[in-house]
Amino acid sequence: MRRVLSNPLNPGADSPSLAFAVVRVPFFLEPEYDESKPFIESNRDRLVKKWGGKEGWERQKRLHDLKGRGLAAGIPHFNLDRLASNSMASHRLIQHVGKRFGLNVSEALYDRLNVYYFVQGHALNDKPCLAHVAAETVKEALAKQDANAAEHAPGEEEILSFLHGNDGRIEIENALRALRKLGVHGIPKFIIEGSAVIDGAAGPETFVRVFREVERRGKVMGGPIFGDILGINQDLWMKGSHTRESFLLNEE
Template identity: 45%
Template sequence: MKEVHSHPMSPGDPLGFTLIRVPFFLEPDYPRDEEFGETNRERLVRKWGGIRGWERQKQQHKLKERGQEVGIAHFNLDRIASSTFRSHRLVQWVTKTRGIVAAETLYDLLNYRHFEVGEKLNSTQLLTDAASRIGIDRKEVEDFLSSEEGTREIQEAQLALRRLNINSIPTFMIGGEYMFSGALHHKEMVQVFREIENEGGAPGSCFAKILGIGEDVLEQTIDLDKPPRWEQA
């Protein structure tokens, strides 16, 4: 996105980007209670049928190397895995009530504290800390987390994902038209964005209505040059 935005095909008329995060569950059967957790190492060894299977997957996907390419020096292998349902609810709520930019800042902070620091995404402490870090009152966050608000929308999004035969991440849906799965190289994404730029843009999202995201939110664009707030602190 930064490459396409910084070097527009028409000088002075860069393509703007907005982004909607669609909830997806790698472990849909995890208990949602806050007490449950296991290390990601345990999860992956179990998932791939033992140490050998896990080692094969590491060699195939090279996620460590991909992370380093974009500035992530270290993934915490023993981070605590848990249900991500509450964190997805929080991100969707922030998207609807505070907008795309706030939601992306929150999402970035949650990713940092989970994948690099190793914290559990089901933790009320983590979720309230992260939301308050981007300027949301802690009591308001706690009240939201203790409710069921947003649950129905996320469940409906899961049904839509199944209808589209989306069963893995990352999956990218761009402009409601292009769909790609897997850890793509950034050059492939640039090519798609250039096609969209050449066509004059691609507004709209097939998931916005399902998730209850209004047109005013969809019209917001991400500040691609602004560093994450947690990085500034």
């Protein structure tokens, strides 16, 4: 997306309208994890068990080049001993923030939670810790748009109250059922224009080629298939999560 936004095919008057709307569809790596516990085990223990022992895990690392792909994405270190937990709370939170403040804000929170979990090693079901990071991140993201908007950012107590409730759970469960019907049993997967499913192992050129085709066409052929399921209204989709204007602003 950054490559397309930074170098549009038409750099003239029409280029500011170039935008992407990214929605993070929930997926559970370990759906049987006990939701009442802050964490279950370390990710190292989880993966060693999953691949039948240390030898099997080492073979998977070599096969998928996880460290190399992380470096290419700008992540110099994955915390292998990060705390693995049920992730319902974090999925509910991402969707809640997106619907309330916009997809650009939920993307900022998603990026922050990637560091929180994959690098810093915190559990995604540690609700007090999650509320602290979310409150801080949402406020910062809103302040970049409008200083006055940041005044309406939720505090830790408000977010913690949400996390201890059940709002948004039905939407997450419905999305998981829809993924199963689509035959999605692993991640990452990318659904573009409501139909094209691209595996996360695809290189950046694959995505650029697809995005350029849409850009040349000047319109999107298919609608968001998870919009209604997750309760995301049309206005949020149209505002997008990554726009050329915001990209240029961040580059200044």
